[in-house]
Amino acid sequence: MALVHLSYPQVTVTLLLLLFMLSLAAGGKLLVVPVGGSHWLTMREVVDGLKQKGHEIVVVSPEFNLHVKPSENFTMKMYSVPVTEEEINGDFQAFLKDAFEEGSFLERFHRVRERVKRLFELGFIACEQLLYNKELMRYLEENNFDALFTDPALPCGAIVAEHLSIPSVYLLRGIPCGLDIEATQCPSPPSYVPRLFTDHTDHMNFLQRVKNVIFDTSNLFLCDFLFKPYEKLASEFLQRDVTMLDLFRKASVWLLRLLSVEEEFFALLVNVCGGTLHPLVKGTARYCVLPVVFSLCSTPHILAGMALVLPSHTQVTVTLLLLLSMLSLAACGKLLVVPIDGSHWLSMREVLDGLRQKGHEIVVVAPEVNLHIKPSENFILKTYPVPFTQEEMDGTFRQFSQDAFSEGSFLERLSRIHQRAEKMSTIFLSTCERLLYNKELIRYLEESEFDALFTDPALPCGAIVAEHLSIPSVFLLQQIPCGLDIDATQCPNPPSYVPRIFSGNTDHMNFLQRVKNIFFDIPHSLLCHLLFQPYTKLASEFLQQDVTVLDLLRKASIWLLRFDFVFHYPKPLMPNMIIIGGITCTHKKLSQVGDAFIFFFT
Structure with missing residues (x-):
């Protein structure tokens, strides 16, 4: 304990205040709304690390799920759902089987579409049961969580974060229809970023770029049938008209489970971080990619309907002019x-x-x-x-x-x-x-x-x-x-660590120097x-x-x-x-x- 003059009663008050601040700085309360399966296996690594830092963690999950089990690192809150564990396991196995089967684009797209639709239906059922579980929601409202951690592939966590009015952090690989790109307003030019199922690289010729644009059109329909039920549910629960895009845009940080060493390069915004969190590569550095912080030019979405044409068609000239105009915009x-x-x-x-x-x-x-x-x-x-x-x-x-x-x-x-x-x-x-x-x-x-x-x-x-x-x-x-x-930035600025201007302190302070640091905040x-x-x-x-x-x-x-x-x-x-x-x-x-x-x- 630092040297103090015990004759001053203010010292006791100051000490109590500082101890109170230290208790606040010791850890935060984090609410986790996970997605089952491999999504949770990655998220669990983060949760375990946060627990070691002293944070209090509550995980909310349905009774029947894949891999989300109780742990000493977090408090588990479960709620009942009207599906069996056999149904969940069967649907996940069918999805994995169809996702990796060979076939043409249309065959693969149709198979995956049906399986994804079924998984989203299961997620929707679980989300509905969570939101209208009055006892559990009352518990979440009364606990004053500091933030919510979720995977937005299923947007139930985003709805809960909006209801509780707390910031949200997302951990994901991607949202099926590219809603993550729209939500972050991240540049995603089809002339550079290969679309899912196209087998393109980030080096494409003209026709490959046109094909890339065509693949974007499917996103319009995919987003509609995947997220429309959630939009209706969110609007009813929050008692106001809201879209999934509105909710996703409120995320504070997007943590991406990908690495440009293994993936094709693409643009990231300042609150979008990429890195590896695979449990088998503990030594891999976790990092935030140097972001493309600010883009003055965005790719017009009106080109999403462009059709694939042969060189003999006159539309090629129009298409080429449109693409060249995009390049001039990006200049x-x-x-x-x-x-x-x-x-x-x-x-x-x-x-x-x-x-x-x-x-x-x-x-x-x-x-x-x-x-x-x-x-x-x-x-x-x-x-x-x-x-x-x-x-x-x-x-x-x-x-x-x-x-x-x-x-x-x-x-x-x-x-x-x-x-x-x-x-x-x-x-x-x-x-x-x-x-x-x-x-x-x-x-x-x-x-x-x-x-x-x-x-x-x-x-x-x-x-x-x-x-x-x-x-x-x-x-x-x-x-x-x-x-x-x-x-303005809501940046942590603890007086026990950050020296105040004119104080003459360093970032290594004893007790009286920290008290002095607080006094310098008063003006x-x-x-x-x-x-x-x-x-x-x-x-x-x-x-x-x-x-x-x-x-x-x-x-x-x-x-x-x-x-x-x-x-x-x-x-x-x-x-x-x-x-x-x-x-x-x-x-x-x-x-x-x-x-x-x-x-x-x-």
Whole structure:
């Protein structure tokens, strides 16, 4: 136990609070709604590992199932179903037999379709019994689970997660009709990604690509007959109209049971991770594939009805033109940039230069009076007037830089920085107001149909513009002064591990240092209020709806962080937070790193 002064009664309260926080950090409560068979065998590996980390796990399963049996690693909650174990085993054996039999595509498709339909019927029966088991549902509602873990191949877990209003994590190999691709909005170009049962590779000639498109048409019918009963069940149970696609889109993380070493390559989004979890290869590294984080171009689904034609047919010309138009769409995108001046812009400019080399069209919006944002051949610069002079801007920035690095106690430094930040905030707020209420410029932005917005969220004007234009946003930042980036991403930030700014602590702290770390969190709420309350008011008036800065920041697609654990203490990160600290290093040593941080638009 750390050294404390026992004469102070506050120590007892502080100790109790810290112990309470440690108990919260010890483990979470996880609800598991598995799919039987081989799906569960893989999922069980994950569950066993989570138990070793101290998490409390409850598995909900029908009485009759394949392989889901009680274990000391989790609490088992079972419910009755109107089918026998013999029926379940028989249907699974018939499915496995037909799935691996030889035959033409139509023969295989018909056999597998009938068997999958039967398995889905069994899953539907089990799901219906679970959802309307009042005693079991009451138990789940009262237990306040932190998250739900399921395989979305059968969507009962997704319905339960929506009912309990908790985040969900999916473990899967794939959903039969490709609903996982649609739910994640993941690029899946038929010119590159081979479809199921086609026997194609990721290197296809023209006719193979056309054939690949045709195979997509079956997905429309397959999704309808597989998931329509679940949609009806979910709508009745949740008492509102809902589709399976709506439920799947709410998943927090998709864990894919595949490996690009053994599978054909295809695009992944930031919350889609691939890796091996096979019980026979314990030594295999479990990893998250470097994602294709952001795609400015998507493959139009209207091509799904394209027919297979012979070269002698005139339709070949039309088909070829359509495919070529898709290639032109994939060549580049339109990016709107709302930067912050100063050193923030110097780092952002590096990214823009790289994006321009990839062929993207870039428009930068900046005030007429600024420090470093000057015209360039790599982007179109749109400026707007502001109510201050260049001399006022230069003087304010110079004074802030001097105070930020001057010596003194914590309170002295905090007071000086607060005064300078308040003055700078007034200038930036005025700049943001002039942008938002510049009707001509906003009309230009609305008509330009940008694909995405790139900004630094330390000042939330870019986030307001992204919300107004209804386009995804990518953030580039070091950090937000009062820790609003942590709140927005819901990233773990334990005071016993992550040192607070100005505290002088490392990531190895004794008891009193951890208490000190907590005290340094106290000014954050006040600082956030002072800095961002004016933006909250401005955003609400401009967007004509009640909104907070936190609401806007939570909608960011990607957070690119300008730091590196080589120089900073390690801390938890969320899946859409990507470290690109090398961006601020010397040019000649960064040729490979430069490619790494511009991948999200390639």
